[in-house]
Amino acid sequence: MTIDAFVFDAYGTLFDVQSVSQITNQEFPEHGELITQVWRLKQLEYTWLRSMMGSYRSFWEITEESLNYTLNAIGVTAEKAVRDRIMDKYLHLDPHVDCLTALDALEGVPLAILSNGNQEILDALVSNSGLDAKLQSVISIDKAGIFKPHKDAYELVEAVLKVKPENTIFVSSNAFDACAAKNFGFRVAWIERVTPEALAEEISSAAVVGPTTMFKLLRMQMESFGMEPDYRLKSLNDLAGLIDRADKAAAPASLRA
Amino acid sequence: MTIDAFVFDAYGTLFDVQSVSQITNQEFPEHGELITQVWRLKQLEYTWLRSMMGSYRSFWEITEESLNYTLNAIGVTAEKAVRDRIMDKYLHLDPHVDCLTALDALEGVPLAILSNGNQEILDALVSNSGLDAKLQSVISIDKAGIFKPHKDAYELVEAVLKVKPENTIFVSSNAFDACAAKNFGFRVAWIERVTPEALAEEISSAAVVGPTTMFKLLRMQMESFGMEPDYRLKSLNDLAGLIDRADKAAAPASLRA
8 A cells, every 4th residue: 555645635625715704804894704604605516516517617717706696695795806805815825724734744755736726826826825845736627627526627636647546645624525536536535624523512502503603514524425535534734644554554564563 | 489388496496495394393493494404405515516426316315315414414313213204304395385376377388397306206296295287297307317407407308398498488496507597598587585685684684694594695596607597586476477478579569568
């Protein structure tokens, strides 16, 4: 069992999509939380719906469409300058707190991104966060013209990196992505950022389940597809442990711990 | 401009998916609303995700998978008998209050359903509600092996009914479905069950935006795809007015109102 590469999802896995709240709260103090959550929920919906309709648009355009939907549905108006400031955050999302240390700990193994983001905005985001020095490749699904979880998106990994899915650890905190990658043939590490216990506690202590909890409920728990990822990890920092396991498995039995 | 058929979406358009709250509230008094909303949100997500992954399952199986997801994510356990009672409601959903009168008013024009539901559960639902006497055809997308909004699903209408999309009024209250049907080539009536004004009022008067309002926000407003339906109607009862319009358009100009 060798590990030829780690391939990471970007939005939600390396980068914190919730960090848009900094700007949504600033522009719309009354509705920041609602905009943050509805926007992200619709953004992924739109990638799926446009893929199914055969009417691909870039992730940047979909991010704009879903922001427009969100503001319309909530009933707020925003001039172009406001929408531009909100959109700009997608080029400057905060890396998750475990992102940089985790990538450093994996040095020596090829590291790459496979993301829904179109090449231009992905490259900008990676560069703005300083991650470009740590990654061998930043692969956008826009070369396939269809979003995850379609197989054409996942096939880009082997095409670009020349690594077999079974020797690649695909890393995602998006459960649908982790399941689909497993179904495709990758070895998959799902980053479980919200445990069932923490979520149950959050639900039971709320008088009304609000938008952020609703987001965690809808998108941050393991899907029920019967496509279980190989590893459930609490943090990206736990990935380094998979290399130790792989080394031990490759070593003669007499040397294993 | 002739109207050769009206083709209806089933779940949410003719039948009230919110009527599952009767049984979810009964089985889980503390979490009924949350289960009702998360279940429906995940049910459609699963049709999209499984379609994109090329791993089709029947709508009945997807309805079970999404119910399992919902109960797990909320952190409640339910023995099989409880889950069976909840699932059974999908064979006995309440027709919307405008459903029967609207279909009666359209008598004389062929009426049909095109639905994500598999044939067996659709036939049961239609029969249990007494709608079978009013419909010429009940078309399930299971013959296409892929869910709406994929074109293979919409193509079944012409294949089965022998009517052209441009002479067919496709009726849906699901905005994604209305947009995709328009994009496909149907004339489309979107049933706008929640106006933007009512939703804005609901949001502004809530201390915390809860699950039912979140559902309306996510799934009951017009999508921002730039695929506008031909008609926005407040009720299925407004469909009869489209026949009058079509008659007038077909009549000599001197006879038009």
